[in-house]
Amino acid sequence: MKNKFARFLLGTAIAIALTLLLNSTVGSLYTILKWSVYGITATIVIVVLMENRSPQTTLSWLFVLFSYPTLGIILYLLFGRNSRKRKHVQTYINIAKQAIRDAETKKAASPIHTDPTGTQTSEQPELVPYSQAVADRIRLIGGDSCAGGSSANLLTNGDETFDAIRGAIAEAVHHIHVQYYIYRSDRLGTELRDLLIEKAQQGIQVRFMYDGLGSHALRDKFLAPMREAGIKVAAFDPIFAYSLTQSANYRNHRKIVVVDGQVAFTGGLNVGDEYMGQSKMGFWRDSHLRIEGYAVHDLHRIFLQDWIYAVSRTYKETWKQFMYNEDYFPHPVAVSTESKGGIQIVPGGPNYKEAKMRDVFLSLMASAKESIWITTPYFVPDQETLTFLQLAASSGIDVRILYPGKSDSLLSDQASQSYFAVLLAHGVQIYRYKENFTHAKMMLIDGKIASVGTANMDIRSFHLNYEVTAILYDMPVIDDILYSFYKDFKCSTPINPREFVHRKVSKRIVESLTRLLSPLL
Structure with a gap:
């Protein structure tokens, strides 16, 4: 959306607010402020709709703006303006x-x-053909050469x-x-x-x-x-x-x-x-x-x-x-x-037009023939990532997600659990880390290619944060990462799909509400 049009809409809202302020028929300051908030909220809603964001993000903003208009305005000014x-x-x-x-x-x-x-x-690295193909694909997406x-x-x-x-x-x-x-x-x-x-x-x-x-x-x-x-x-x-x-x-x-x-x-x-x-x-x-x-x-x-x-x-x-x-x-x-072997350093951030870190992770997962193992402290995937994990597990690939037993973010934790049911139904194995909180961000593909970095498996790391990850090919350290995953799985409890589906209705409602906010987390 063009900045001039956004300024025009915002200016219109301000003009309406000033008109109300000067109108002697308005009975109270509360009424003036209320209609001002309504006007600004309506302007922001139009802007969000005309920017053609993803349906998930658009619905999240509409939910916040309609439920808590004043808070929504503040959050939008801080976090929502794509034109900035x-x-x-x-x-x-x-x-x-x-x-x-x-x-x-x-x-x-x-x-x-x-x-x-x-x-x-x-x-110049010496890579087996399988690894070389993956490294070349990621380089084309926008990563450094291996x-x-x-x-x-x-x-x-x-x-x-x-x-x-x-x-x-x-x-x-x-x-x-x-x-x-x-x-x-x-x-x-x-x-x-x-x-x-x-x-x-x-x-x-x-x-x-x-x-x-x-x-x-x-x-x-x-x-x-x-x-x-x-x-x-x-x-x-x-x-x-x-x-x-x-x-x-x-x-x-x-x-x-x-x-x-x-x-x-x-x-x-x-x-x-x-x-x-x-x-x-x-x-x-x-x-x-x-x-x-x-x-x-x-x-x-x-x-x-x-x-x-x-x-x-x-x-x-x-x-x-x-x-x-x-x-x-x-x-x-x-x-x-x-x-x-070799190491491929991949940066991601808002300086890229696309969700580069997300695309790199999807490319890594697409190369899997046997297994995709992920450990992440925050799991708030976009629709592309969620769909891919479901398809991978349904096709017989061993997909496992290691998740904290105790989270440092209640809101993110509830939003994360709203994605578990559909993943479990498709055969994804989700492990809760028993010993407490795991903050590691790692991925292991077929036990042969690994990623260790700063990016979580969430929308913020994919689209908004400056991140970096190191992708490791055909190196001895990959065996250490494999062993690390095995140790962590032993210290974890797999979520039982049948029991998870029958969790309390009140908990499911909270999860669903926080999921609406997931693009904003």
Whole structure:
């Protein structure tokens, strides 16, 4: 829908409200406000209908606007205006396009490198035909090329993950780049901050980025010692009054740490004591990756795209000062061509016209011949994903979804369960994790191809958040992921389809109501 027409409709509503305000026949301020709300609500309803969104999203907005008009207006201004999306992310789109062009040019110029020991490292992976076909298809959808000369280690839960991250940071000699959706100023957050300060005081370049909404609780008192030590600090789309209605809906959900351009980390864990099992949630199950080799370059490029966008009004750093500097993109020396397989780094976000992360996941699932195993803390699929899972299970593929036994979001949990009945009826196996909450975001296809990243199996991760996932082909770490799934299934209880169908009517009503809101979660 054109912005001019939207402004015209909104202006009309305001004019009606002002007319009512000046009309002496209106008996009370309450009546004036009531009719103003009705007028604005009617305008928004027309806008939503004319934008031709998906039926599911349209119905969700209509439900909120008609049931709670005042709340609906506020939510729409913050999260609903499609016309803001392309305008808001255009700067990011331009940065990403330049980054991709430069990266592809650099890859083509030097596909093989010999390190000082005489070992050759190659960016071209050796994949079996099955994996190569999947990687090529995902590249065409919009993912990076699959990177060879790389290795990955699965890190399970907070202890393993943060021990590995602290170890890499302690060994840094040139730069440390850190990005999180949620970074808390609690014990773990303070400990990691102080380590970054220590490294900055040693002359190491440190860049620290956090999401403006996810880490809104970070205060200057916590960040000031970092800046004083020379650390460059940036918020991705900070929540200011003037930008709230433009950026609140498009959050950066990525978790990336890159050290010296040689080792990187990504996956499900943010920084907070809850990820160490030290909160009211209790035990916290999660998964992360430690990556070395050429795949680090692709993950590093995504961090730098976010960074350059975030600091566009402050540090004025440019893409080229990083891309053509071997201190930031050094030739990998730790991983040789003897390492088979490859890693494909895939970003997703509102800068893409389509739901790229969703399409990548569907492409992975479409390659399955035997099994599709998924673990996700939030399961709010769009219609395309829901239909595909039903068809896959009906065709005899072993489809399993590992879901938390206890959720940290009551609304999301109720909405998620509204999808279970139809999936169970088609043969999908759904497991509830007995030990508590699982926050891991993983997928395993036929026990041969795996995905570990930041994206949940929900509409927000598919359409609205900046996300990243690492797809692993023909690598030893896939066996570790397979074993991890087996362990988690043993610690879980499969939902009995017959018992689930006969759950209380009141619970089914709540699930159905929250499902109407699922596109807004």
